[in-house]
Amino acid sequence: MERIPILKVGRFLLVTIQVDMHDQLALTLQEDLTARIVSTGARGVLIDISALDMVDSFIGRMLSNIAGMASILDAETVVVGMTPSVAITLVELGLSLPGIKTALNVDLGLELLEHSLAARGESSAGSEDA
Amino acid sequence: MLAAKTLELPLRAQDDVVMLRHAARKLSIEIGLNLVDQTKFVTAASELARNTVVHGGGGRATLEKLEEPNRKGIRITFEDQGPGIRDLAQAMTDGFTSGGGLGLGLGGAKRLSSEFSIDSTVGVGTRVTIVRWSR
Numbered sequence: 001m002e003r004i005p006i007l008k009v010g011r012f013l014l015v016t017i018q019v020d021m022h023d024q025l026a027l028t029l030q031e032d033l034t035a036r037i038v039s040t041g042a043r044g045v046l047i048d049i050s051a052l053d054m055v056d057s058f059i060g061r062m063l064s065n066i067a068g069m070a071s072i073l074d075a076e077t078v079v080v081g082m083t084p085s086v087a088i089t090l091v092e093l094g095l096s097l098p099g100i101k102t103a104l105n106v107d108l109g110l111e112l113l114e115h116s117l118a119a120r121g122e123s124s125a126g127s128e129d130a
Numbered sequence: 131m132l133a134a135k136t137l138e139l140p141l142r143a144q145d146d147v148v149m150l151r152h153a154a155r156k157l158s159i160e161i162g163l164n165l166v167d168q169t170k171f172v173t174a175a176s177e178l179a180r181n182t183v184v185h186g187g188g189g190r191a192t193l194e195k196l197e198e199p200n201r202k203g204i205r206i207t208f209e210d211q212g213p214g215i216r217d218l219a220q221a222m223t224d225g226f227t228s229g230g231g232l233g234l235g236l237g238g239a240k241r242l243s244s245e246f247s248i249d250s251t252v253g254v255g256t257r258v259t260i261v262r263w264s265r
Contacts, residue, residue, distance in 0.1 A: 054169050056176040057235060079174040085169040094224050094240040
């Protein structure tokens with residue numbers, strides 16, 4: 001079955017969506033990602049949508065769902081790489097992606113996750129040492 | 131207005147929605163829409179294609195290129211023989227949903243298109259038409 005790969009980067013999970021998502025693929029990603037958060041104890045999730053040329057209400061809802069599920073599992077979600085035309089379209093569509101943090105690119109997204117962990121009193125680099 | 135019938139696509143399953151998006155993108159580029167307008171139109175088409183599959187029980191989409199003396203356009207007509215929509219005004223309202231979605235499909239598709247029309251008869255089916263003109 002077709003799957004979107006989930007990479008572990010330090011304490012975070014990175015998902016790069018590079019295919020045109022059909023609905024079942026979006027649902028599979030939700031399940032895979034929540035399972036990986038639990039199995040890895042990831043503290044954050046970065047979803048890179050820079051390759052997506054459109055985000056409709058279904059994909060938007062999937063992003064919100066992932067952020068909500070991750071939050072319940074104590075991980076924060078940042079969506080990165082949205083193109084300007086997708087942003088314009090989302091607003092006109094009426095979808096403001098409530099509850100989702102965004103950053104312009106992966107680097108800034110990682111920074112955002114590190115900052116918010118630090119703000120919660122969790123030290124950043126080196127915390128994985130035994 | 132000259133309409134050249136270009137393509138008819140089935141809308142039976144989720145994969146068909148993706149195919150429709152690709153076809154809509156290709157035509158949008160062909161008539162010279164800019165990237166923002168392409169994205170708006172493809173997104174509108176995606177919403178309506180999903181409606182046809184999920185709420186209409188499947189159907190088809192007809193894509194046409196339109197030509198007028200000083201502008202070009204693309205028209206997509208979505209047709210199903212599903213249950214129809216009882217209250218169109220309500221269905222067009224943002225936030226109203228019968229399918230567990232966000233309820234942005236119809237209203238959103240209208241906002242993202244240059245022209246929008248819908249015709250639905252309970253027990254017979256629904257036909258939605260959207261047009262986007264190049265600027």
